[in-house]
Amino acid sequence: MIKRWNPEGVAPPIGRYSHLARVPAGHEYLIISGQVGTSPNGELAGPDAESQTRAALTNIENLLKAAGAELKHLVKLFAMLSSTDRLAGYRKAxxxxxxxxxxxxxxxxxxxxxxxxxxxxxxxxEVEATAAIPAH
Structure with a gap:
């Protein structure tokens, strides 16, 4: 089981994330390339960060499933936004x-x-992800 936590001695996270994640032995890493806000047919979900973030996160969900992983296996998300104007939409989604x-x-x-x-x-x-799946 992946352990996620926020230890004392460090300020609490400023958002919905954990400071640390420990992956126990016996796991395989799954690295997901940066996902953008497109639907399966390649069309952009919309011009705004909120709709594009929803689509990018759906893509990550679908890629996890395709690899036999679950959301509980996510270790890290790494997001890149093209402008500070996009922060509110990204954070909402x-x-x-x-x-x-x-x-x-x-x-x-x-x-x-x-x-x-x-x-x-x-x-x-664009959102990248790293997951850790128990080895078979």
Whole structure:
């Protein structure tokens, strides 16, 4: 079982994430490339960060399933936004997903950066993920 926690001696997280995650021996890592806000047919979910974040997180859910993993196996999310103007939309969609994914608030670790641009100008957000799956 992946252990996630926030130890004393460090300020509490400023969002819905854990400071630490420990993966026990006997797990295989699953690395998910940056997911953007597109539907399975490749169309952009919308022009805003909120709709693109929802789609990117759905893509991560689907990739986990395809690899035989579950949301409980997520260790880290790493998000890149193309502007600080996109923060509110990203945070709203992320909060919705984390509330649904982790009702007990056992959130994975998370980092967020704002970059000058993503791969194409219409992209608002890109989210990478790391998971750890018990080895067979």
């Amino acid at each position: 992320l909060q919705e997903a984390l509330t649904r994914w982790y009702p007990n608030e056992d959130w994975p670790t998370h980092s967020l950066i704002v970059v000058a641009a993503l791969a194409t100008p219409e992209l608002a957000v």
